[in-house]
Amino acid sequence: MRVSLKDVAERAGVSIKTVSNVVNKYQHVTPAMRARVQEAIDELGYRPNLTARHLRKGRTGIIALAVPELGNPYFAELAGAVIDAAAEHDFTVLLDHTRGEREQEVLVSQGFRARVIDGLILSPLELEAEDLRAREDDVPLVLLGERQYDLSYDHIAIDNIAASRTAVRHLIGRGRTSIAYLGARTDSANRPAHLRLQGWREELTAAGIAAPESLVGPVGGWDRWDGAKAMARMLDAGVRPDAVFAYNDLVAIGAMRVLHERGLRVPWDVAVVGFDDIAEGQFGAVTLTTVAPDKQAIARLAVESLLSSLAHPERTGGRELAAAFRLVERESTLGRR
């Protein structure tokens, strides 16, 4: 069996408490005693049992992060940022993915997948407010992303409407007049993309440009293939926009592939703007202009929100925490020749 505090105490001929004091770097221990205990620790190769410590303190030092899909570079990059932000506070991160399925998201929010955590950061896609209201788990929860629930949980996101308007404004500034939006979810249960769609509509309207439904491309998901299908469907319907604003970079990349296959040149024939600023957009034959959310800030805010909930359990959340974003201009929206 592993060596415990007790073993070390016996070896050093002191009490358990003294060993504990040394291990926990307690101030008031005489140097001589510290040295003696340390020697016993080294000889026995003692390593504290964190599980026991956790049981005693009621904290595990682990927070969970649940995202829809690690295959989406945005979430993979975000996960990396969360791991770093958590490490700053000596927390480790348990990672889970939900495939963007409501059922999985409910399970995660209820703690059925990981129940040894001090807090949970969840990026929901399909989760409903009622699911959250029915939540029985008392582990602190922070929500990420477009969905807004107006419940007593902190919510971290960029201003999606403002970000979308910035993207569309950029396209308008480049002289585009027929700007499609790719990434609308039609099924009533899915509202995440609504803010970005709304921003697209608002900005076009403000500029006095038409925003017909024919320029709104529905998708079944938000991956590259979904973008490709949506773009193909729009073109097949005889709609030929001179610009595309996509829900995210993956959809944009899928759309660009189809435009390429159809002989439409980006940005000359069609300009494209994505959303997320995944590294992939910096490469390819045409680099991608995109809205870049500050992932580090999102990660930091999420972790800090959780830690503050841990420190002050009585303080209910419900805050809207906004992270910054910026538009990164690349080749996909260069001016026409």
Place this chain on the structure above:
Amino acid sequence: MRVSLKDVAERAGVSIKTVSNVVNKYQHVTPAMRARVQEAIDELGYRPNLTARHLRKGRTGIIALAVPELGNPYFAELAGAVIDAAAEHDFTVLLDHTRGEREQEVLVSQGFRARVIDGLILSPLELEAEDLRAREDDVPLVLLGERQYDLSYDHIAIDNIAASRTAVRHLIGRGRTSIAYLGARTDSANRPAHLRLQGWREELTAAGIAAPESLVGPVGGWDRWDGAKAMARMLDAGVRPDAVFAYNDLVAIGAMRVLHERGLRVPWDVAVVGFDDIAEGQFGAVTLTTVAPDKQAIARLAVESLLSSLAHPERTGGRELAAAFRLVERESTLGRR
């Protein structure tokens, strides 16, 4: 405070043991008793404290996965596969990243970053055999990837030499005669890419084709920018291969970008093969031919190896477990016009 077994026992008017029996679905409990206890559980909203259970059982149900960088889609996709494989056995996954730095890898292997885990899956880049030999942590460890240490830890990888030879053979079969290898690490401490480089060399030699050092492109890392720099350097040196075999897809994508910028057309002027089969390779103006390791198999083997170590601690590892791979042919190696 949270409700414990004791609270439920009092409410139901039974002993702790009986409640425990119900919670753990122990067979020999009378239906009536079970119902009574269950009622108390529901009323009080009891949820077992896993930390306490872990302390008692000496297991946490958590395994850790440490990869170099989540920003590399290969590792992100692999992480997703590991999470799924672990979930099959009711384990959750703690994720960490090392940035491919030896120091970080040592810390992780020693358990300094996460010490509440039942096992560790580590994908090292810079870690040395001596680091592993000096390892004091007794948590079961499984190694992933190209590096081979021949120590008493199970190691899971595809046959890198065979995979590389398959890729190079494919290029030769397409009529390419000047095939560059992009992704050699020159600093002596870094050998991960050696197997793939070796495969490249072996296959060319077997085909009677020259494999001059001028066709070996050194890199500082294995990201897109590294691939771009390496390709640019080679072209700047006046070397003009008609094919490129890259260490991984990211390097290949970086190289393709430079080829595009220089007006060299893929696959017509230069064919390109990558390694990893990340989703990104299926899109872009030119889709990428690549060696596809079976990520699900790798994840499954890693998790199973760990569980077997847990079940049989006496059995030392040291096995070489091979996962399958296949060549996925896409546009980047289509025949010449």
Place this chain on the structure above:
DNA sequence: ATGAAAGCGCTAACAC
């Protein structure tokens, strides 16, 4: 089939 009690390894009051 159910109960009593010990103890996993640790921390934190409290005592000396």
Place this chain on the structure above:
DNA sequence: GTGTTAGCGCTTTCAT
């Protein structure tokens, strides 16, 4: 400054 002890919530003999 150091020792004693209770107890975190659970599982697990051992009784009954």
